[in-house]
Amino acid sequence: MRHLGADDSNAEPVLAVLARGWGWLWPLASVAGLVLFALAPRGEPHDPLTPAALLPLLALHYWTVRAGAAAPFILAFSAGLASDVVSHGPVGLWALVDVAAVALSAWLAPLARRGLLAHLAVAVVMLAAAGLALSLTVAAAALEAPRLAPAFMACAGAAFLYPALAAVLFAATPPASGSMRPGKLPAGGWP
Amino acid sequence: MGAFENSAMYRPRRGPRRRGGLSSALAPVLAGVAGGLLIMSLLDPGALAPARSLLVEAIAPVITASARAWQPVARTFGLEPVSPRLGSDAARIAALEMRLADVERENADLKQLARFVRATRSATVSARILMMSASPLAQTVLVNAGRSQGVKGGFPVVAGDGLFGRVLQAHSDHASIMLLSDRQSRVPVAIGPREARAVLVGTGGPQPKLEFLAAAQQIAAGDLVTTSGLGGVYPRGLAVGVVVADGQGVRVELTAGRADPLAVTILMLEAGALEPAESGTGKPERTQRQAAAAGLPVKPQSMQPVSSREPTP
Numbered sequence: 001m002r003h004l005g006a007d008d009s010n011a012e013p014v015l016a017v018l019a020r021g022w023g024w025l026w027p028l029a030s031v032a033g034l035v036l037f038a039l040a041p042r043g044e045p046h047d048p049l050t051p052a053a054l055l056p057l058l059a060l061h062y063w064t065v066r067a068g069a070a071a072p073f074i075l076a077f078s079a080g081l082a083s084d085v086v087s088h089g090p091v092g093l094w095a096l097v098d099v100a101a102v103a104l105s106a107w108l109a110p111l112a113r114r115g116l117l118a119h120l121a122v123a124v125v126m127l128a129a130a131g132l133a134l135s136l137t138v139a140a141a142a143l144e145a146p147r148l149a150p151a152f153m154a155c156a157g158a159a160f161l162y163p164a165l166a167a168v169l170f171a172a173t174p175p176a177s178g179s180m181r182p183g184k185l186p187a188g189g190w191p
Numbered sequence: 192m193g194a195f196e197n198s199a200m201y202r203p204r205r206g207p208r209r210r211g212g213l214s215s216a217l218a219p220v221l222a223g224v225a226g227g228l229l230i231m232s233l234l235d236p237g238a239l240a241p242a243r244s245l246l247v248e249a250i251a252p253v254i255t256a257s258a259r260a261w262q263p264v265a266r267t268f269g270l271e272p273v274s275p276r277l278g279s280d281a282a283r284i285a286a287l288e289m290r291l292a293d294v295e296r297e298n299a300d301l302k303q304l305a306r307f308v309r310a311t312r313s314a315t316v317s318a319r320i321l322m323m324s325a326s327p328l329a330q331t332v333l334v335n336a337g338r339s340q341g342v343k344g345g346f347p348v349v350a351g352d353g354l355f356g357r358v359l360q361a362h363s364d365h366a367s368i369m370l371l372s373d374r375q376s377r378v379p380v381a382i383g384p385r386e387a388r389a390v391l392v393g394t395g396g397p398q399p400k401l402e403f404l405a406a407a408q409q410i411a412a413g414d415l416v417t418t419s420g421l422g423g424v425y426p427r428g429l430a431v432g433v434v435v436a437d438g439q440g441v442r443v444e445l446t447a448g449r450a451d452p453l454a455v456t457i458l459m460l461e462a463g464a465l466e467p468a469e470s471g472t473g474k475p476e477r478t479q480r481q482a483a484a485a486g487l488p489v490k491p492q493s494m495q496p497v498s499s500r501e502p503t504p
Contacts, residue, residue: 040323049327080225090328091232095224099225151327
């Protein structure tokens with residue numbers, strides 16, 4: 001019986017395969033988990049727009065900046081659609097906001113990769129744009145004046161949560177080639 | 192700081208970056224699909240109801256599993272809504288149970304005296320809240336009782352001390368409940384001792400507003416608001432809340448909203464099966480509100496139960 005690590009030359013490919021699988025799964029699992037967290041019962045049932053509702057958007061932003069490819073758009077659309085369906089709200093509201101926010105994140109991703117402050121600043125810009133889009137869409141759908149304050153309060157709360165969320169997502173990203181250093185995407189990248 | 196900025200978190204990923212082609216084409220396509228669905232859903236909310244029900248049933252195992260996983264986490268970190276009045280509620284319920292026993296005895300005596308024959312029993316279903324809406328355009332919750340428990344669309348739902356909403360859509364083992372605060376919610380109500388008639392309209396916020404209130408009707412802040420029974424959806428006399436006045440008109444602080452409920456009680460009453468409300472201006476009986484507070488249907492002689500199913504834990 002051979003143990004992993006007994007022979008590094010053979011163990012490394014196994015770890016790399018596991019890391020690659022987790023590298024594919026982790027972004028999907030993190031966004032899906034945050035969608036469920038956003039829908040979990042807590043606090044006032046009459047106040048759906050909370051910082052927690054914006055956490056999936058933040059995870060999508062993180063993965064867009066990190067991976068920057070086509071998959072975040074599909075993931076954003078699917079996550080938004082699932083949220084709309086379970087919420088029994090108008091189908092497409094969160095899907096539209098999520099896709100638009102990811103498009104903005106993808107556009108600003110080169111700027112976000114310049115450093116920590118740039119990364120946080122881009123996240124705040126994305127949140128502000130998402131809050132504005134959400135408020136305007138809700139106002140148009142409900143035929144009423146836009147109520148910006150609740151949306152921006154939720155966005156401000158989410159902005160404070162983003163560094164902690166990004167740190168968790170970063171720390172749990174698997175090593176690329178069997179090394180135990182976190183934070184690297186698998187070789188070949190995320191689709 | 193410099194070392195952190197040079198970490199893998201901010202370093203561009205090695206390998207071919209497939210941005211541009213597929214992603215630039217996907218974004219407008221998916222945004223267009225989402226926009227189309229949104230417009231369709233707003234123009235005809237019922238158009239996507241079958242697809243929505245299918246999707247909810249498809250992901251129901253995930254919802255149930257995540258709700259079960261969430262409970263210990265929420266309890267550990269204090270995120271689970273817990274009513275600060277649980278202790279007083281327990282004492283109140285104990286008192287109500289004693290009162291109920293007295294009333295049942297008295298009722299049995301009166302029935303015997305009147306030779307009353309009861310066809311069926313009224314029924315309720317208790318359900319746990321699994322999910323809450325994350326949509327700013329919908330104040331709904333998803334509960335773990337559905338068609339298999341006899342739940343149908345339109346059934347009134349109570350929580351804590353008062354009316355919570357009504358069943359919007361019943362799925363196989365789950366049901367979506369529209370709260371009183373939802374923009375689509377309309378509840379005919381009676382206000383105060385004179386039973387002034389109005390319609391409680393959801394605003395999307397925690398305090399719905401009163402509309403169609405006649406100018407001659409005199410109401411005051413603090414007046415109790417109960418269901419009037421008009422329209423046949425809600426039975427008469429269920430506690431709804433109390434009148435509060437602010438700069439934006441007459442609003443209602445919901446009784447159920449104060450409890451942060453984790454569980455609700457669905458009253459198995461078909462819409463239209465209730466008798467029309469009395470047009471008198473008598474004071475609503477306190478026993479009705481107490482019955483509503485205990486999750487029991489009020490005015491049993493006016494209800495037509497649709498099932499004899501006992502409450503499920």
